[in-house]
Amino acid sequence: MFYGDDVINEVIEKNDIVDVVSSYVKLKKSGANYFGLCPFHNEKSPSFCVSPAKQMFYCFGCGEGGSVITFVMKYENYSFAEALKFLAEKAGMQLPEGEVSEESKRNADIRNKILEVNVLSARYYYHILVNGNDKSGLDYFKGRELSDDTIKKFGLGYTGKKSSLYQYVKSKGYSDDILKETGLFVFDEKGVYDKFWNRVMFPIFDVNNKVIAFGGRVLGDAKPKYVNSNETKVFNKSNNMYGLNLARTSRSDYMLICEGYMDVISLHQAGFNMAVAALGTSLTIGHANLVKRYAKKVILTFDSDEAGTKAALRAIPIFLNAGLSVKVLNMKPYKDPDEFIKNLGKEEFQKRIDEAENYFIFKIKQLEKNYDINTPDGKTDFYKEIANELSNFGEELERNNYIEAVSREFSIDRKQLSDLVTKMLYKPKKATSYDKEIDNRNKMVDEEDDAILTSQRLLLTWLIEEPAIYDKIIKYVNSTDFTDEFYKDVADKVFKQFAEGKVNPVLIINSYEDEQMHKKVARIFNSELNSELNDKEREKALNEIVINIKLNSIRNKQSTTTDLNEYQMLMNLEEEIKNINIKL
Template sequence: MPFYSEELIEEVRSANDIVDVISGYVRLQKKGSTHFGLCPFHNERTPSFSVSQGKQMYYCFGCGAGGNVITFLMQYENATFQEAMETLAGKAGIELPKQELSGRARQEADRRARLLEINKVAAKYFYAQLRMEQGKTGMNYFTGRGLSGDIMKKFGLGYANKFSDDLYQYLRQQGYEDSLLKDSGLVSIDEKRGGQDKFWNRVMFPIMDVNHRVIGFGGRVMGKGEPKYLNSPETMIFDKSRNLYGLNLARASKRPYILLCEGYMDVIALHQAGFDNAVASLGTAFTLGHANLLKRYTKEVYCTFDSDGAGIKAALRAVPILKEAGITAKIVDMKPYKDPDEFIKALGAEAYQQRIDSAKNSFMFEIEVLEQNYDLKDPEGKTSFYNAVAEKLLEFEEELERNNYIEAIAEKYQTGFENLRKLVLHMGTRVGIARETRPLKSGINEKHKKPGEDGMKQSQKLMLTWLLEEPELFRLTEPYIGPEDFTEELYRKAAEAVYAQYREEGEVNPARIISMFDEEEQQQEIAGLFHARLEKITTQSEREKALKETVIRLKENSISYRSRHLDPSDMEGLQRLVADKKNMQQLRMAEFSWQT
């Protein structure tokens, strides 16, 4: 990715007013100094999505999405930072510098570009073949499967005819040399037979990356022949474990979840029925690479695999992988039909949507599959089943989450909650995985310590928002607190930028601070820092009291934190701690009086 200086990033960002840009995607209504609209990142009926012209930031109080104009394009368009910069620079008429590459890197980049070019040429050739006389077999197959001309065009479907060197000869005529054609995965080169096509007598499915570039192909044989489905081999531009069929289209869907299928035709049938959020793995098992790719675009995946034994096994493999990536998984039940294509042909899109709406929780689906291994009418079988369930429930480390699932299972199988909970705890103690939590002598459980920490984080967040909303508070609080008193690492970095901007420029530019952070999650959290909800306090004395309490909390926490982490040999740090402790009395006596 090209390196852009902070100055250039700020030039591009400040040249694009955030209200103007977001208004092109979201209908906004001005209320006071802020614009509000329905959040484009989650479903809602009451607008909680705010866009501040003054701060040049957006923030959703419903789902927590937030950032500056660059972040918005990255989140809404699922664009990379570079792509967002290029779009915004183009809008503003700003020319971005081109990246300088080493000789070897330039050669690799050129070869990648030529391989992409070959794939594009091949895709156009297959596309044309399908619509010619020699492609009649392929066209009959697609129309027989109920595909419209528009959907065939949308997915660029094609046909590789019956001659096994047809594409090779065509690409040679276009000037591509054998070594490059071999690397493309479209052709094999044999000394005796010459060039031979990888695909022939097959209907063709171009595989595109998220930027709509053709990186490989899938082909289904016409008539008898093995294998039934054939994919391009892995190449410099095609990695099966890091790409998903249809994701180039599904990533732009406004639906808040992704439908994960098994095959090309399922994806195409779903898109044709209006489900533009369907994707499939590329003839390989679902991997963590696939899950991490999906995480860029969604937090929820609905597995809509075949309803046969192989499909159930595929779902059981995919669920833990999705969970590991931090994605919520649900299972769509299509029985008595085999797959989404067959289901929609039989019952239609509305019925399929109903199946999505009633999709099973992935853990409950696993329990239902597990149930099939036991005879619940037999007492011994029933006991074995509950023992197996108890062992699975130990996968949940959080007691609250585990208890929620114990309750759900107890209700479904009509067994007592307390009996099942005790079995889980007994099982956990026996295998050394879980222990029943006991209160400490103080009466506070270990797990309850975190809310206290969260409370301090909230105080630090509140202080940053307050400083941003009312710059006068810098003058009042600076004798007592500074960036070093924000003990959360991310908050401290933000505070350092806030204080530096105020000291150097006399004002704070929060949108510029967001650009200092590379990770989208960090940008979102920083946006949240500047949007803590300030309590509506009616009297001046209450405002002053609230501010003073917040400053005291921050300082006491800072002293405690530094005391715990102080190096005994750090005499300067020790002296600062002693001075700060002495100044706490002065802080408690201080008056924070200001007018807004």
Template sequence: MRYSDDLIEEIRMKNDIVDVISGYVKLQRKGSSYFGLCPFHNEKSPSFSVSPGKQMYYCFGCGAGGNVFTFLMEYENFTFPEALEMLADRAGVELPKLEYSKEAKEQADLKSALLQINKEAAKFYYYQLRQKVGEQGMAYLKGRELSDETINKFGLGYSDKFSNNLYRYLKGKGYSDDLLRQSGLFNVDEKRGMYDKFWNRVIYPIMDVNNRVIGFGGRVMGDAKPKYLNSPETKIFDKSRNLYGLNMARSSRKKNLIICEGYMDVISMHQAGFNNAVASLGTALTSQQASLLKRYTDEVLIIYDSDEAGVKAALRAIPMLKTAGLSTKVINLRPYKDPDEFIKNMGKEAFQERLDHGMNSFMYELKALEGQYDMEDPQGRTDFFKETAKRLLRFEDELERSSYIKTIARTYQVEPEELRKMVNRLAMKGAGMTETVKPKSGQNRNKEKQNGYEVSQKLMLTWLTSYPEIFGEVSRYIGPDDFTRPLYHQVAELLYEQYRQGEPNPARLLNQFTDSEEQTEVAAVFNATIPLDSEQEREQALLDVICRMKEDSIAHRTEHLVPTDMQGLMQLMQAKKELEELKAGKLHLHISFR
């Protein structure tokens, strides 16, 4: 069971989309809409449009679009119920207790139980660290110069050398073996049964942005392998979508976030006052984590270990962060290996100075590239500049590219004009550009024809929502059945029903689609580009679209007509006659786009 349509619509109407999105994106009014830089892809010029009239947003660059619910689902990675709950709270609307379907209730109950188990486990580990059995763990943390305040702040704990203590503790709380198995806190084998996954380790609770414990990391005491162990993925823990320390770093008032490698890096930086540090969870940075960072900042400082593995990790992270729309700098900690070591040896002020003088990420990439060439050899130096020129072509903005050319020329002592000529020659050859593959003759003809009809249907839906006054005339010739693509047909049925009730409302219509991909596609059909200036051009284009849709509709109905359906055959003949009269100009559209 879901909330009623009327309640969903009440919550949507009480949350003006411009007000909500303005909290995330800087918007500027242009005509009847607002524009800003799209938060879902990297762009230099604003193509992200928010329409107060339609109460919808749409990006003409990447195609993202929807209503206020869709925006929160995409930006905050919310489910539809989570977005609804947040907006209800924002508008002061009290939600009734929802009766879930059996399956939905089971999933919700499972997640709730797993969160509770993790909370209990965190309390257990926390307690163990502060008892006699935790002396070794506490000695390790104190040896790393962590204060009691920091140890408590991060909820650090300890699992002792006996491998069934947590299991016995949670069984005593009444949890079943099936639930404990799904928690990721235990291993199971035929010989030993169920036993603790973490033992003889300092424990680092991993929390989501809402401060809920979703997993754990453990550092072994001694030389056993693996040195660090993380929870496996569960119903509540996806390491590719979470960052260690983000629950605290997101409320930092610093202008950027620092991404580093490990738990101790984050903890030591927070203790030193750099409370904007986070870490990926035992894996290389993912695109989901980059998008997560983008929610809270526009700039990321990369501090990975200064060894070869750290350099490679930084080079992998840079394009991912750039794609997410983040500006990036790389911090050099040499001669020290990591932030913890640097801060202990050089102090907080020196660390801050390194942060203030981070290397531009593109220049960092070039520095790494330089190591692959013999810069003392003329050929090696030339090859380096050729590769550099290819990379400069990635900058679409000419001013930005020119700035980099000047900086590279100063850094590597080369004439800027010579480098610019090299870039221009490569551009003329198409280097670094994606080549368009032309289809073989006739191969995609049917698909292209079908796409043409889909464009017509999409344009019609845009017109009907942009110019409600044309509906009466259009509906004489076009009905929901003339929209032959299933999704467009569904949208048309809902829209025509709204017109019959006298309230065309595309943002409300979108409430019927709770899947974010469907919402994006539906939003796109209300935002087709109509590059026509004059009234006469628009009227002619509308006539062309009606004719094309009728052609497609007649072909579709003919293909699916049952031979014995005489009524259907008569309707087809009437539709064909109508189409011929429209094409011949015998029927006139009495329409004004005003």
């Protein structure tokens, strides 16, 4: 749907970006802004910034950015119109009837056709599995002791050794342009062929039970063992989890977080319908926030080998940062849930769930493996390591509770441990990667930008953050001096807003419907201005920026003019510009 600026602006005004984003991401105030772990890429240190003043977000790590509408589009995998409707409903607004823009029509049509092709493909794969002459896929699933009901429930399938999905879907009237968008086919100079072949197939559903992608496991020893669909207009790995469409209706206050598709399927077949898994990628804060919508606790149900232990240790802080309670399930002596249940049964597995270990105790037990506690030095170093970990708890009550639990679990004198923790609390800490990242958050994603584009970005950011400088610079520079076409378009909108007396960067972002454009505009409005400069240094910096932009504009005009008078005029202007002196 097409809506005017007034409607878009009203939706934005009624949805404060900090409130909306904090319902998905755990944010911490730092100065005038809020920071947290980016939900759009995997990171250990917060580089995701939300600005209440600008009503924008920007990640200094991956470059994602935009308005509250952009955030919902990206996080929920919505179109612009869908995100606007979602936020309007959240604010209790009734959107007026709008006209459908051509771009919205085209994007909605592509999304719908991708979903249609995905459903056709899932049915095709299921038919080949159940009714095809090649029983390799069915033999694999039966060998894993999956019932017919489970196979049907999860829509499992098989591609065959010579998959012909392309011919089947083409026969239904879909164009190559749409099939390229699905990620199910490879188009190259040799022709077109199916992405998946000789694999058992796992359809991936979103929370609304729409088939959005596929995972395929090879039969045999070929590598890679698992292959997933590419990300498309309907599929984002970080915003979806395998099995969540079923697990969200389990009415359980916890979810079992597994490593793979078969773990989830085996657990559901055994009656544990709260099991989910990430989609062939490392867990992110996006996954954690998705789980948080449906559960308060997670139990990490990873393989009991070294790789599974490392995966659990990586996952713990991600779920904690989302505000979830975290425990770790012990599956020893068996490797994974499927193997455990087949050997000891679902009742014993439920017992292990009930006895799942607190994440912190699990973490300390893993640290203990690094020390020889049979020696005085080893034991001392281990206790110091424990105290250091305990000192990271900000809440005194929580810290004291964990001191008590650890003392009991590892037979350590409580007072001695408490005293050691106190020393750690007052010990100067080294600068963390978080500190370094925030100090250097002006580092942009694209390292190839030249000085002119940097100057243009800095001026636009400065104008947005300090509108009072507009009157001081407008006599020297305007939007026609921006040489990059996209920057010029953004500058046109900024200068127009100033001329009309109403500056709103979010409206500029939302004048573009494409997410990538939102990201580019957000980057322009989030260049880092050095806040430590004194007034004289700020004046010098502003003059240098304006001079750089104007001189570049003049020289571009000089290179194209054939009029000698105009060329001379430009040369005179060049000398004048070099001597400007803007006062703040």
